[in-house]
Amino acid sequence: xxxxxxxxxxxxxxxxxxxxxxxxxxxxxxxxxxxxxxxxxxxxxxxxxxxxxxxxxxxxxxxxxxxxxxxxxxxxxxxxxxxxxxxxxxxxxxxxxxxxxxxxxxxxxxxxxxxxxxxxxxxxxxxxxxxxxxxxxxxxxxxxxxxxxxxxxxxxxxxxxxxxxxxxxxxxxxxxxxxxxxxxxxxxxxxxxxxxxxxxxxxxxxxxxxxxxxxxxxxxxxxxxxxxxxxxxxxxxxxxxxxxxxxxxxxxxxxxxxxxxxxxxxxxxxxxxxxxxxxxxxxxxxxxxxxxxxxxxxxxxxxxxxxxxxxxxxxxxxxxxxxxxxxxxxxxxxxxxxxxxxxxxxxxxxxxxxxxxxxxxxxxxxxx
Amino acid sequence: xxxxxxxxxxxxxxxxxxxxxxxxxxxxxxxxxxxxxxxxxxxxxxxxxxxxxxxxxxxxxxxxxxxxxxxxxxxxxxxxxxxxxxxxxxxxxxxxxxxxxxxxxxxxxxxxxxxxxxxxxxxxxxxxxxxxxxxxxxxxxxxxxxxxxxxxxxxxxxxxxxxxxxxxxxxxxxxxxxxxxxxxxxxxxxxxxxxxxxxxxxxxxxxxxxxxxxxxxxxxxxxxxxxxxxxxxxxxxxxxxxxxxxxxxxxxxxxxxxxxxxxxxxxxxxxxxxxxxxxxxxxxxxxxxxxxxxxxxxxxxxxxxxxxxxxxxxxxxxxxxxxxxxxxxxxxxxxxxxxxxxxxxxxxxxxxxxxxxxxxxxxxxxxx
Numbered sequence: 001x002x003x004x005x006x007x008x009x010x011x012x013x014x015x016x017x018x019x020x021x022x023x024x025x026x027x028x029x030x031x032x033x034x035x036x037x038x039x040x041x042x043x044x045x046x047x048x049x050x051x052x053x054x055x056x057x058x059x060x061x062x063x064x065x066x067x068x069x070x071x072x073x074x075x076x077x078x079x080x081x082x083x084x085x086x087x088x089x090x091x092x093x094x095x096x097x098x099x100x101x102x103x104x105x106x107x108x109x110x111x112x113x114x115x116x117x118x119x120x121x122x123x124x125x126x127x128x129x130x131x132x133x134x135x136x137x138x139x140x141x142x143x144x145x146x147x148x149x150x151x152x153x154x155x156x157x158x159x160x161x162x163x164x165x166x167x168x169x170x171x172x173x174x175x176x177x178x179x180x181x182x183x184x185x186x187x188x189x190x191x192x193x194x195x196x197x198x199x200x201x202x203x204x205x206x207x208x209x210x211x212x213x214x215x216x217x218x219x220x221x222x223x224x225x226x227x228x229x230x231x232x233x234x235x236x237x238x239x240x241x242x243x244x245x246x247x248x249x250x251x252x253x254x255x256x257x258x259x260x261x262x263x264x265x266x267x268x269x270x271x272x273x274x275x276x277x278x279x280x281x282x283x284x285x286x287x288x289x290x291x292x293x294x295x296x297x298x299x300x301x302x303x304x305x306x307x308x309x310x311x312x313x314x315x316x317x318x319x320x321x322x323x324x325x326x327x328x329x330x331x332x333x334x335x336x337x338x339x340x341x342x343x344x345x346x347x348x349x350x351x352x353x354x355x356x357x358x359x360x361x362x363x364x365x366x367x368x
Numbered sequence: 369x370x371x372x373x374x375x376x377x378x379x380x381x382x383x384x385x386x387x388x389x390x391x392x393x394x395x396x397x398x399x400x401x402x403x404x405x406x407x408x409x410x411x412x413x414x415x416x417x418x419x420x421x422x423x424x425x426x427x428x429x430x431x432x433x434x435x436x437x438x439x440x441x442x443x444x445x446x447x448x449x450x451x452x453x454x455x456x457x458x459x460x461x462x463x464x465x466x467x468x469x470x471x472x473x474x475x476x477x478x479x480x481x482x483x484x485x486x487x488x489x490x491x492x493x494x495x496x497x498x499x500x501x502x503x504x505x506x507x508x509x510x511x512x513x514x515x516x517x518x519x520x521x522x523x524x525x526x527x528x529x530x531x532x533x534x535x536x537x538x539x540x541x542x543x544x545x546x547x548x549x550x551x552x553x554x555x556x557x558x559x560x561x562x563x564x565x566x567x568x569x570x571x572x573x574x575x576x577x578x579x580x581x582x583x584x585x586x587x588x589x590x591x592x593x594x595x596x597x598x599x600x601x602x603x604x605x606x607x608x609x610x611x612x613x614x615x616x617x618x619x620x621x622x623x624x625x626x627x628x629x630x631x632x633x634x635x636x637x638x639x640x641x642x643x644x645x646x647x648x649x650x651x652x653x654x655x656x657x658x659x660x661x662x663x664x665x666x667x668x669x670x671x672x673x674x675x676x677x678x679x680x681x682x683x684x685x686x687x688x689x690x691x692x693x694x695x696x697x698x699x700x701x702x703x704x705x706x707x708x709x710x711x712x713x714x715x716x717x718x719x720x721x722x723x724x725x726x727x728x729x730x731x732x733x734x735x736x
Binding site for chain 1: 624625627628631632634635636637638639640641642695699702714715
């Protein structure tokens with residue numbers, strides 16, 4: 001668990017715009033109080049009933065299985081930063097557990113808001129594959145557990161917004177060009193209008209960091225899982241196309257501006273001595289964009305995805321092996337960033353009069 | 369005239385805080401209309417009377433002597449950016465001329481606001497030397513020209529604020545630490561209260577750029593030149609001491625913060641592709657501060673002073689040999705800065721855990 005999963009750093013996936021796809025299903029045991037209502041002993045009973053079944057799943061060989069009350073807050077925060085457990089679950093007391101497969105693609109949370117939440121994440125836009133996996137998991141579990149299901153309402157959930165399919169499908173998109181070209185408001189408004197939710201990096205109520213936006217379905221009722229996923233994929237593809245077009249247009253019409261922004265991000269990351277995570281995300285986002293636009297080698301994108309994970313507070317502390325005050329974190333965050341940027345050549349050729357000196361395919365001569 | 373003068377780049381002077389000292393004297397011919405009131409023919413007559421006398425001064429061998437109407441606006445602007453003529457004079461029509469010695473320390477403007485304005489500039493805090501020179505110049509001129517002088521009022525000038533001594537003494541101070549530590553308002557208020565004026569880089573009505581502030585005497589009447597200069601030097605020394613103390617305190621108590629700011633300035637100057645002059649000044653100012661604090665070799669200060677001259681709009685165009693749109697200037701300005709920064713090693717050692725790797729005397733380890 002010390003290293004991030006492949007999906008976190010976008011290996012082997014075309015994820016220049018759609019970084020990850022995620023599906024989660026909410027399930028509850030029949031005739032048992034929901035976790036928020038249940039007494040502690042009931043919660044522990046639920047955990048003891050569900051956990052062995054989950055651990056027995058064929059995907060869970062050598063899985064990470066952990067009662068959350070046994071983790072300290074930093075360890076829990078690491079799981080939150082990896083999107084493997086929710087913030088809500090991290091705050092929960094006794095009776096809560098997480099079972100995560102070795103590849104960190106499948107995560108089952110016991111006694112979060114619901115008795116069971118299962119989640120699958122993939123790099124790139126692969127909602128269907130993620131859903132197929134969860135479907136299999138769900139079917140396996142149903143052979144051992146009896147879930148609360150109503151013929152009219154579908155799966156019963158603690159919060160009515162999850163009623164029905166119990167499914168939330170979402171994708172994390174990197175939309176720097178839409179932000180830089182001031183089109184983001186318009187695009188996100190259009191997405192909201194057709195009933196999808198747009199959120200920041202950590203879901204509901206969080207701000208967008210590093211030009212990352214999460215698009216997900218709002219309704220779980222009255223539509224099949226397939227229909228929801230189809231609709232979502234269509235919209236995500238449209239948004240991703242907007243982003244790609246905005247990137248191309250920027251390179252054609254405002255190459256100087258974008259070279260400048262990427263150069264500045266590179267310069268600041270290379271030499272600043274203090275970074276809070278919000279600012280760091282903003283600069284890493286531009287380096288990631290630069291990698292897609294040919295200013296850096298393509299594998300730089302993976303470095304950026306990895307950095308976005310590593311510079312988060314709990315990850316920093318895990319790496320340092322100790323709790324750290326925010327001020328100290330800002331210093332270490334800057335050290336990590338400077339260190340990692342050293343492996344990266346400057347984005348632009350300073351001798352801008354000599355086209356022949358460019359070593360990138362395209363994006364290294366800003367002054368035309 | 370293509371190269372900046374020594375005083376502009378602070379060679380051979382302790383000018384870490386006080387960059388330059390400047391004295392100017394205003395003189396008018398007796399019984400002739402002031403330039404703003406005079407007809408064109410009168411102005412030309414005045415010029416033709418004064419100019420040969422000025423050119424004959426022993427300091428003016430091989431001087432630059434130029435009627436301003438013969439210069440294009442870019443050439444005039446270069447002289448303004450070097451503080452060799454005033455903005456007002458650059459805007460004047462026929463009958464205006466400037467005579468500037470080869471060292472660009474002595475500049476005589478004919479038909480500016482007054483018939484004659486003589487100015488002397490030095491690097492560092494050397495108001496008295498500058499004044500001594502002007503005194504000699506003044507005496508030499510008085511052997512050939514009859515200046516309007518009233519026993520009660522002293523030298524008569526077009527604007528009553530210059531009446532009396534006709535002298536304006538000023539110094540340009542670099543006060544980044546007072547700005548960064550939020551003490552600047554207080555200090556400048558105190559300076560204003562005792563009757564001195566504080567202004568930006570180009571005098572009256574201009575903003576402070578690059579943490580540069582000009583302090584000058586307000587009153588020219590009722591006090592001798594010596595008394596004015598004494599008072600001004602005392603105050604300037606006090607302000608400079610405040611600045612030095614603020615720098616020391618910052619290095620002791622907030623080395624991380626200041627290392628960060630200097631590192632960022634270095635990173636941005638090294639990799640940005642577009643700079644307006646206001647932003648460029650701000651970053652160069654921090655590099656200049658860094659040079660004084662040991663983050664860079666000391667001669668970096670001269671590089672900064674030189675850059676502050678070179679990146680101004682008219683200088684940029686002079687270097688390019690052609691007029692340039694602001695957008696194009698921003699590109700060339702960034703090129704010059706990147707190019708010059710290449711000769712400068714990074715301010716801080718990235719490997720902050722290994723003290724032995726530091727090559728600066730002091731300022732290269734921000735993380736304590």
